[in-house]
Structures are given as C-alpha cells and as structure tokens.
Amino acid sequence: MALHNRISRKELKERILTDTTPRTTISFYCYFRIADPVVYRDGLYKALSAIGVLGRIYIASEGINAQISVPSANLEQLRSVLSGTPALNGLRLNIAVDDDGKSFYVLDIKVREKIVADGIADPDFDITRKGKYVNAGEFNNLTNDPETIVIDMRNHYEFEVGHFENAMEIPSDTFRDQLPMAVDMMQEHIDKNIIMYCTGGIRCEKASAYMLHRGFKNVYHLEGGIINYVNQVKEKKLPNKFHGKNFVFDQRLGERITDEVIACCHQCGKPADTHVNCVNDACHLLFIQCEECRKQYDNCCSSACQEFIHLPEEEQKELRRGIDLGRNVFNKSRSRMKELIK
Numbered sequence: 001m002a003l004h005n006r007i008s009r010k011e012l013k014e015r016i017l018t019d020t021t022p023r024t025t026i027s028f029y030c031y032f033r034i035a036d037p038v039v040y041r042d043g044l045y046k047a048l049s050a051i052g053v054l055g056r057i058y059i060a061s062e063g064i065n066a067q068i069s070v071p072s073a074n075l076e077q078l079r080s081v082l083s084g085t086p087a088l089n090g091l092r093l094n095i096a097v098d099d100d101g102k103s104f105y106v107l108d109i110k111v112r113e114k115i116v117a118d119g120i121a122d123p124d125f126d127i128t129r130k131g132k133y134v135n136a137g138e139f140n141n142l143t144n145d146p147e148t149i150v151i152d153m154r155n156h157y158e159f160e161v162g163h164f165e166n167a168m169e170i171p172s173d174t175f176r177d178q179l180p181m182a183v184d185m186m187q188e189h190i191d192k193n194i195i196m197y198c199t200g201g202i203r204c205e206k207a208s209a210y211m212l213h214r215g216f217k218n219v220y221h222l223e224g225g226i227i228n229y230v231n232q233v234k235e236k237k238l239p240n241k242f243h244g245k246n247f248v249f250d251q252r253l254g255e256r257i258t259d260e261v262i263a264c265c266h267q268c269g270k271p272a273d274t275h276v277n278c279v280n281d282a283c284h285l286l287f288i289q290c291e292e293c294r295k296q297y298d299n300c301c302s303s304a305c306q307e308f309i310h311l312p313e314e315e316q317k318e319l320r321r322g323i324d325l326g327r328n329v330f331n332k333s334r335s336r337m338k339e340l341i342k
Helices: 009-018 037-050 072-083 136-143 156-161 175-185 202-213 225-236 291-296 303-309 313-320 326-330 334-340
Strands: 023-031 054-060 063-071 107-111 132-134 149-152 162-164 194-197 219-222 242-246 275-277 286-288
Touching (some): 037 107, 063 072, 136 194, 136 225, 156 286, 202 219, 219 225, 225 242
Antiparallel strands (some): 162 242
C-alpha cells in the first residue's frame, strides 16, 4: 500500500465536492512520547486510509495534532484505530460545530520537529506541567470575575473574526512570538487568574505550561478550546460568551458560532467576516472580503493581483517561476496585509 497520496489534488477536490457520503469533521491532539515518529506515521497512514479518513495530521516526538474528516459511518472505526495507541485510548474528539463534510479532500500525515512550533529551547521546560483544565461552565464562572484575565492564544486573523468577551489578543503573527510576549504582557497580572484558550486546545495547553514555567501560579486553559466550549454550551444550555466566527484551518475557513459580524472587509471596510484566498496563483493571500469587493476585484486581494490574473497564462507562469507561496493559504501577517491590501 502506498504511504502517500498519488492522485492530483485537483481531482481529489472534485471528488469530495461531488461525493454525497456524510462525513464528520473532527480535530484532536495529544502530547505524548513517540519514540519513532516516522514508523508511527506510516502505520497511522495505512490505518486511516483504510477507513476513508482525509485531513492534515502532524506527528512529532512530542505527540500528535490532527484535523480530519471521516465518513460518519466509520466514526467508531476511527476510535478503534486511535485506541491502538494507549495515550489516545478514550481521547476526546472535537466534533466540528458548523460542518458540511467538505473540509478536506486529501490525507496528509507529516512528521515535524514539534506538533506546535514554539521556539522553546529551555531543556527544563516540561509540557506535562500544564495549567488546570476548565470546562465551559467553569470558564463562564471564572470569567464572571472582572479580575480574571482571558488570553487568546490564536493568530490575529483568527481573533479578528471571533473571540470571547473581554479576551486579550497577543498581537503577533506566530505562536513562538506570542509565548514570550504573553509572559511580558501579564507581568502586572501575575497574581490573578489567567485563562488561556485557542481553537481546539493544543496551543493554549502548551502556553499554560510555559506560563507556569515562567513563574505564574493561577493558570488555566479551556479544555478542548473553542470547539469543545461551543458544543458544551449547546449541550448544557449555558450562556455563550464567544462572539462571531471560529476560524478553522480547513476548506471551510470558519465555523459560524453567532450571527454577529465583528470584522470588516479588508478592501472597503464594510462589516464582513468571510476569509478567502486571493485567486492569483502567485499570491494566495488569506484575507477578509465582502461580496461586493469579490465581484469588483475578481476574487483578488488587490488591483495588482487583479491585473496579474488577466495576463496571458504563459506570461503568468513565467512570472511565477521559482516562487513558492503555498504557505500564504494560511498566511495573513500584518506586514503582508499592509503591503497588498490597498
């Protein structure tokens, strides 16, 4: 059996868009020791391919981070595959809040140095010494206290379209930069309750361990992140303190949590919270665009990109030669936005 996809991504995307098989989008992670990430990766690829799993999974010696979709009928088979690893037996799976089953169209499992790039070089850092978990009800109760500090450990473009009430943004483009910045920003609040959150829990769990490592005492993190919080709120009929959209790193680019639109179109400034990728293959910038600007700019982020896509195809290919901008599918750094959105 092949251990990598060998079909063109364009064909795979067309297949999933026309496939009527009900699918469930799921995310999960776990920090645990993997002795040989490559061997573990190959075995997992075989097992998940066999039950029709699609998605993006990172494996490292520190654990696993996964965003996937699975045929809904095979959900129990997925649990069975995961339970073959003792650390993953009974693991909480975050079920997507707003799901059309078209979140992924290929299975990619990659071995990385870390499942969350953190820039931590201190050998004394211990990921297992983490903050206290809080569920949705505990989060609501703690945040009713005005002295509690709520920290969003996501990228700024995630915060932009949706966040918790009174949440503090750590204004950085990368998680590795956010960690020391959060420590610096919280020095004056070192004795207060600090709750950290992210999309599914993986970043805020590591961030809570880092805060404890740097001398903070009363550190909490939201178990299962925003996704688990919203599911618990619905299940238990609790007050919802999250407003707007929850950004997700798949084809959906967002889960609608409330009807509020708290962001603006990056081109005209009108209320909008739909993330899109610039259609120009030499750009692919991720940005927020309203319907009117989508039509005006032909799905592009700028007039320059709009002009580019109307050049002859051969000329476009020549101008793109040697340029790899694939990462911009999930890249919206502040500096790049200032350069291109005019």
